[in-house]
Amino acid sequence: MKLIIAYIQPQRLTQIKEALAKAGICKMSVTNALGCGQQMGYEENYRGVKLSVNLLKKVRLEIAVTEEYLKKTVDIILEAANTGSIGDGKIFVLELAECYRIRTREKGKVAIG
Amino acid sequence: MKLIIAYIQPQRLTQIKEALAKAGICKMSVTNALGCGQQMGYEENYRGVKLSVNLLKKVRLEIAVTEEYLKKTVDIILEAANTGSIGDGKIFVLELAECYRIRTREKGKVAIG
Amino acid sequence: MKLIIAYIQPQRLTQIKEALAKAGICKMSVTNALGCGQQMGYEENYRGVKLSVNLLKKVRLEIAVTEEYLKKTVDIILEAANTGSIGDGKIFVLELAECYRIRTREKGKVAIG
Amino acid sequence: MNLSRFVFSAVLLLSLGAHGVLGAEETTGSGVETAIMAVSETSEPASIQNLAQLVTKAAEAAGTAQDSANWVWILLAAFLVMFMQPGFAMLEAGLTRSKNAGNIMMKNLMDFSIGSIAYFVIGFGIMFGADKLGLFGSDGFLLSAANTAGKEGMWQYAFWMFQVVFAATAATIVSGAMAERTKFVGYLVYSVCITMFVYPVVGHWIWGGGWLSTLETPMVDFAGSTVVHSVGGWLALCGALVLGPRLGKYGPNGESKAILGHNMPLAALGVFILWFAWFGFNAGSTTEASQSIGLISVTTNLAAAAGAIGAMITVWIKEKKPDPSMSLNGVLAGLVAITAGCANVSPGAAIAIGFIAGILVVFSVEFIDQVLHVDDPVGAISVHGVCGAWGTLAVGLFASKEFGGIAGLFNGGGLALLKSQLLGVVTVFVWCMVLGTLLFLAIKYTIGLRVSKEDELRGLDITEHGVESYGGFQIFTTD
Amino acid sequence: MNLSRFVFSAVLLLSLGAHGVLGAEETTGSGVETAIMAVSETSEPASIQNLAQLVTKAAEAAGTAQDSANWVWILLAAFLVMFMQPGFAMLEAGLTRSKNAGNIMMKNLMDFSIGSIAYFVIGFGIMFGADKLGLFGSDGFLLSAANTAGKEGMWQYAFWMFQVVFAATAATIVSGAMAERTKFVGYLVYSVCITMFVYPVVGHWIWGGGWLSTLETPMVDFAGSTVVHSVGGWLALCGALVLGPRLGKYGPNGESKAILGHNMPLAALGVFILWFAWFGFNAGSTTEASQSIGLISVTTNLAAAAGAIGAMITVWIKEKKPDPSMSLNGVLAGLVAITAGCANVSPGAAIAIGFIAGILVVFSVEFIDQVLHVDDPVGAISVHGVCGAWGTLAVGLFASKEFGGIAGLFNGGGLALLKSQLLGVVTVFVWCMVLGTLLFLAIKYTIGLRVSKEDELRGLDITEHGVESYGGFQIFTTD
């Protein structure tokens, strides 16, 4: 099993969710995050003082998948999150050692979906 | 060492925290998250227009534990987070390669607790 | 590749970011979190009723790095985040199985920075 | 001749002076010309007869000018009291959780809306209609005593406007104590009942010519510590009792738990608005532009200030920190307490009354919460019920002949007034507790008074109104 | 002699009575002494001559006192109407997203600021200057008709103050319908044009002596359902049409999507402020402290209440939940609708007018959104345009001789008034749609009316004003 973490542009969330749902991947967790990277941020000006904002709003997805869904999920995100401009984000894949569904206490692959 | 990530129903946080504390697990990090899964969300109605909300409020726990505490921690969460209804959440367990306590620069198992 | 997760005192964020940037590590993701640990929290008093707050504000960093940058990054954080008092936080290091840059669909080490 | 010139100008000026009653269509400019023409046409010789006629007109004009000032004043006051609605709404919302903020807005909006209609149809008649047995009024429903034929009929409109905002205030007070768990439809029903019946009956007793106003020493409740605030406060007590505490408010061993409000600036804004509006409430209760409105404003302001200080000091000593929400309650405690006696006590006494109210409210909030285990999220019972009673009794202590013509215990007036005040406080308490309990129980066992456990947890905004109040904001809630 | 004593005291009192006009420097205390001295010096024997002189002075004093009440009233009303600005600002901000809140504040602040200057320089003259062809006024620019020489000149200042806040209201209404996507500089330009020209022309037609006020049966629009609200509403319609909907407001198949507001308490506060301020708007439109201000306040309040109820019930039935934002719109619908007829209809009729407006606004909002696909985030077109028209027509139905001197269809007045009302509604609609469309198109093709797609996504606060409105708050936005 794998845990996919993806940082995306906020405005792409709906699109990604829909694309994943179409492929049968309906379970995920979402948090809002701030990202700093190549996309340099911007300068605001507050009461005459420069203020550089270099933490930009991102959305963080966390999706646990079985190996068979891994590629599909990553591909869909790569597809749907792509705007072609700097700041589009990253996908990280981690090894998932175990997974439980709290409601049923199921464990492993069956608990994922 | 393992890193436990748990998505739970917000209203169970206090209960879980107390149960874990009783078992000597007092360290954890908490973030609020939005989850989408089997629990289908709900429909709101704003100014005559349907609005389906399918990202539900969840709480995300992150607990780093040593192997010996792993089962205990997972079991307590499975117990205390269970309401028996859809949406109770998941527990993910990841391999934790290393751990540092910033204050003391300790490393490894001693740094966890 | 490794994924570094660090919980730090909020007021150290700027310092850490600057120190990392100086070392060429400019990419990271930030979320706000609540932490509970040895730093016992505090007691508020609301309308005559005691209220113990034991979830304290922390900032969570997530930094994906290649092996060569790992030690540097951890050391910098250990340095810049240290205030010497309880509550300074933890650094967790996870194995990162794969990494993609959404914009270019690059994969692996090249995608990290 | 010199005299006739004077007479002419007098007529001219009278017409101008009186033109305030000529109807709204006419602009000021055109009034002048009309008057001049009128004078030119009636240029009869001056005589004592003419002069007398002119004096009458001058007197008429002066009377009209005073009427105008009265009308302006009572309406200004009414508008201010109406503005209490957002004051209460912001305070209540600020001191409760974000998941119920929209519901609170709806409650405050609709109790005023439905209450306005209910008071128009029924309540006003019960309060100010022809007295029956000293208990209630019996005519004047649907504003039938008002008309456009003359001053008296016109006055009824202005007077109703002033009274309806008071009725709505009494109703809206209850809302705070029952916040975060009451079914919206149940809320609407009891709110109507209060404005339509429970409040107007008490109002009749004390202000409408009922039995408490015809005692040998009539009860003094100038602007309504009892009529409005205690009524609201005691009904709030009934409501909170019947309803039970919010989920999680009391631990398994009965220990009280803090449920934090979500927006302190909003709550403070509400209190500032209420302080501002209270000047209309108290000084407006003269219902006319008399000179005593200055004095009343002074006592009102000093009592509010002293209430804030009293509450802040008390909570600072007791809990080691100057708690903002208690200090805000202190302002209201002072205001509620001075409401009965604002025209009858000296500024110094006002400070005493307010200060004691400020102390009282802190102990009362903690007593009701921690001893009685009645869950009142905003402290409405303590502020309006307890301090309303205190303020009413305080008139019996502090009233001074110099100010309102009657003396209390401390100013040589003996116990007579204090007894009347006590009688009023007690009978109104009993009336409200009995009626209130019946009312809330009736609702509980018919349409239902409380939302389900799940709905309460998710918040009334989504479950009762289908919408979140703070779209987009990340709010960390664990309940 | 007895008589002279009277005469002296009379003179004394007159001086006191009149001292309100002596100028502001003088304090009340010193006025008394001056008067006493004046009397001592002129102790001539009493005669009918003297008496006549005194009567004149008494009359003068009475006139002055009435004037004082008038001045107080019109300025109180003006201040209240000015207070509508934050009302609209909070409502609009509350019903839109947090990323545009600062932009909305700036718009509401600057339209009033720039509008004040524009109305001072040009607008007021066009509205109330000497009539040309019944179409517009032609003098009085830069407040040139005002002066400090006498009452008439002084009145012009007070009157202008009252009128400028109306002009700003008309302009600010438009802002809501065009929220979240309009270029700030474009906003400023059209806002000036409205206060300077589009609104004053309509104002002249109906209030400034223009053709609609000189019809055989003149159009009745007491406080401006048409003059202010419909003008604002129809211009909002033009603006929203030219501008197009917000990104994401309509799906690929044209289905409407909900874009949640970000702060319901703020929106509700706005509506409460508007309700409060509306008393100044309607009752202040007498422009003098006449006795009818009580009646007008009553009809205003009842219509607002009925509007809230009407909207709440309608949306409750249609959508199964009592939607807060629609109920808030209902209040405004009732207020807008009663504005034309507030001095001409009975309280009962006011309830009917308001209730119907409340129902209407719900259907209208849904129709405009879901059928016309015009994106109006706060419902300004429905509230001000549609309900303004309804309220204006309603005068033709419900007007009653007893109240404003003219009867509508339901009170035996036949169709005459209704026809005038309809004529007014239609011509103002046409005028606004034509002028508005030209205006917005002109801006669109010159300086630009809409921000870029990226700017809209990021929010106007950052892109237009370089600053976030809620620094530090975690806000989850996916667009």
Add this chain to the structure above:
Amino acid sequence: MNLSRFVFSAVLLLSLGAHGVLGAEETTGSGVETAIMAVSETSEPASIQNLAQLVTKAAEAAGTAQDSANWVWILLAAFLVMFMQPGFAMLEAGLTRSKNAGNIMMKNLMDFSIGSIAYFVIGFGIMFGADKLGLFGSDGFLLSAANTAGKEGMWQYAFWMFQVVFAATAATIVSGAMAERTKFVGYLVYSVCITMFVYPVVGHWIWGGGWLSTLETPMVDFAGSTVVHSVGGWLALCGALVLGPRLGKYGPNGESKAILGHNMPLAALGVFILWFAWFGFNAGSTTEASQSIGLISVTTNLAAAAGAIGAMITVWIKEKKPDPSMSLNGVLAGLVAITAGCANVSPGAAIAIGFIAGILVVFSVEFIDQVLHVDDPVGAISVHGVCGAWGTLAVGLFASKEFGGIAGLFNGGGLALLKSQLLGVVTVFVWCMVLGTLLFLAIKYTIGLRVSKEDELRGLDITEHGVESYGGFQIFTTD
């Protein structure tokens, strides 16, 4: 006989006209009957004697009516000025960080509360008591000059009510510049000292008969650009100097860093409230219902509008974006600047004064922040101190005989007035800087003026008041 009929009706009407002073208990209705009875009993034959008596009564009634209007006006104004408190509170909270919002509410609540008592006990006497050496007043403490015996005594209450809200305004201004780092108890102490002594002394000099008001050409500060605003502004400067900047406000090389406010709609609401309330501040300073209140409202409104425009344009040019917080400051700059001269300048001059103030405030804020390195989170020093001084001097330039009876430099009045204005500005500056520095240093070295570093980082809400202001909201703070 015809004549006596007139006499009777005259008496009747006079009684009605005068009934406004009969005391508040009496309802309007019953007043009529009493009057009729009184007339029936005294039906003596009409004569010139009677007539004279009647004229006296008519004059009396007219005087009373004017008094009523005066009372209504001064109290309305006082209420409005009181409403400035939430205006300042919301503005200050909005422009600072969320972790200190509750502390700001407490400060604004308590400075008004404690200030009210302090001004009652001491301040009012120092300001308006019997003059000593032209420097301070020496009696009238505890409102001892007020009584219910007659008009003069009653007036004192109304007058005190109006003055106390001014005193509280001066005190509350300081709060903004010292926000986010001041110890609460230190705040309370200096706030009392200001209302009790520092402010009243200046008030005495200019308004209370002190030396600046008895110069050959007396200083003109109609509503208090200097008395209230400069005093507040200069004390704010002392406070901010003694206190030092917030942690993180200046970088290691002294470069200024932006610390964003947390709630722009709240700040804007505050400014709108202040604009609204300022009409009471300026036009109310006539302290009577004279006709000049219209003019004063006009100049006030135009200056505020011009100030907003001036600041917006300036910051737009300088920083490329129309910064909302600077535009809000611009409104206040215009209002502060016109306060001294609102009754003495033409509308056109008001626009000039306001516009220049708007430009000035932008440069001043940047100068104080970036050159002087004085940390003033809300710009209080620039808005109140600098623009207060500018407005006071501007009277010496723009004053016109036509408006307030005295001419400034630009209207042929020469330098006389400008010199007096300058003298006032300078001496008040010196007085405030000396007293203020002593005061703040005294507090610093006794009870302490600034919170600890840790407390400042965590925010004053938790450390000083033990409670968060936005319970549940996720707020991202890195300091």
